[in-house]
Amino acid sequence: SAVISQKPSRDICQRGTSLTIQCQVDSQVTMMFWYRQQPGQSLTLIATANQGSEATYESGFVIDKFPISRPNLTFSTLTVSNMSPEDSSIYLCSVEQGALKETQYFGPGTRLLVL
């Protein structure tokens, strides 16, 4: 399976600021995914990022709030903009693998606390 790293692993931020989260994969992948996990909750897909095209956002998530970059086949960033305490969550990236691309493997997550 792919080895996925994320930076930072955790951060404490002030409201109104922005944080960019990096996701690095050890192999080339077509699609990368960004998820949010609010405290005590399950995972919610924010967006899907393909290299060379704009990210596709799920309902309830917009590009102005969560801009995503995908400059190459091994790297992506998610920015959480103009943060509020409600943005306090774990943010995870994932990649798909398997013969039918059916399996997703996750990074270790970025734990964000907004004060």
Add this chain to the structure above:
Amino acid sequence: GNSVTQMEGPVTLSEEAFLTINCTYTATGYPSLFWYVQYPGEGLQLLLKATKADDKGSNKGFEATYRKETTSFHLEKGSVQVSDSAVYFCALNTGNMLTFGGGTRLMVKP
């Protein structure tokens, strides 16, 4: 649309007890089914998967069988350990889109 329902936790067991975490799903087409585990302070790890009906996924003593007739993928382990304490997520994928259940917290006491 697709959905996954799993039993609410927390599930509290003594060490060496038998574990079952129920998971049922609703999906169009023929989904692949997964169990992920999240240990305290960590990200999600793939625990096991099954890609077609009657397949059994297994890993680290955990097992789950893809039951199309009951649309279920229950997670079982014969003898749990304290180190199994974590949150377990059932999920399905019908093509690029993972749908997660709400998660079940397992607490194993010595």
